[in-house]
């Protein structure tokens with residue numbers, strides 16, 4: 028009998044760079060661990076990794092060492108807090124690994140999968156844009172959180188990313204976080220525009236997950252190299268991220284039966300309405 032899966036995998040993606048994916052990955056992971064869920068953040072921005080910088084740590088090993096030096100995945104993991112938040116760090120500036128070829132990527136995933144099963148959530152912090160490695164990681168996750176800001180360029184780039192994932196990778200489920208916004212109304216309007224374009228041109232209904240306010244505490248936490256939800260846990264942005272963590276927690280309970288039948292990361296190109304594929 029095969030064991031059932033209970034890990035929910037979530038890729039954090041964006042069309043435009045610098046919209047807050049890495050900060051959201053780290054703090055969402057932190058908030059999920061505080062809700063009692065062991066969570067692994069994988070730094071999947073293999074070319075320009077920076078979760079280690081946000082945390083002010085210098086990991087001994089990184090994901091690339093799993094392939095190039097045969098290091099065991101367990102030995103690469105770094106514990107971030109006592110509540111079960113762990114990081115799988117990547118290396119920066121290794122151009123060869125930005126675009127993993129399919130064989131290398133599948134070898135890497137085969138080696139990482141047993142590790143993933145130890146967690147309730149796997150968050151993939153991806154690079155911006157539409158390079159093949161980003162797209163395939165984004166398509167393999169069960170859920171995708173599209174981060175955008177109210178800027179028009181962020182909107183058009185988000186649409187371009189969703190379009191390519193839908194039309195070329197058969198992915199239909201996207202949840203949206205509007206970051207760096209000044210009001211609930213602005214966030215809703217930003218989402219509504221993206222929703223309308225996706226519905227009209229692609230025939231899909233994207234979901235609103237929440238907003239994160241523009242908050243100088245975020246920048247300060249980056250300077251201090253401390254997670255925002257730890258360092259300024261009552262700041263507006265930290266409270267927003269905790270609310271999003273609670274929504275994901277509810278989703279995981281509601282989707283438990285689908286997650287149980289899924290792979291942590293599916294082989295792409297399925298015809299499933301949601302990315303919960305058979306193992």
Ligand SMILES: Nc1ncnc2c1ncn2[C@@H]1O[C@H](COP(=O)(O)OP(=O)(O)OP(=O)(O)O)[C@@H](O)[C@H]1O
Nearest residue numbers: 044045046047048049050155207240241242245246
């Ligand atoms: N809610 C916010 N309020 C204020 N500043 C923010 C907020 N979210 C992110 N930032 C700032 O925006 C910058 C970019 O954030 P981050 O590195 O998380 O983006 P990213 O999407 O991961 O970028 P990249 O595409 O390069 O990986 C950081 O300097 C961060 O401090």
Ligand SMILES: [Mg+2]
Nearest residue numbers: 048049072153
């Ligand atoms: Mg980033």
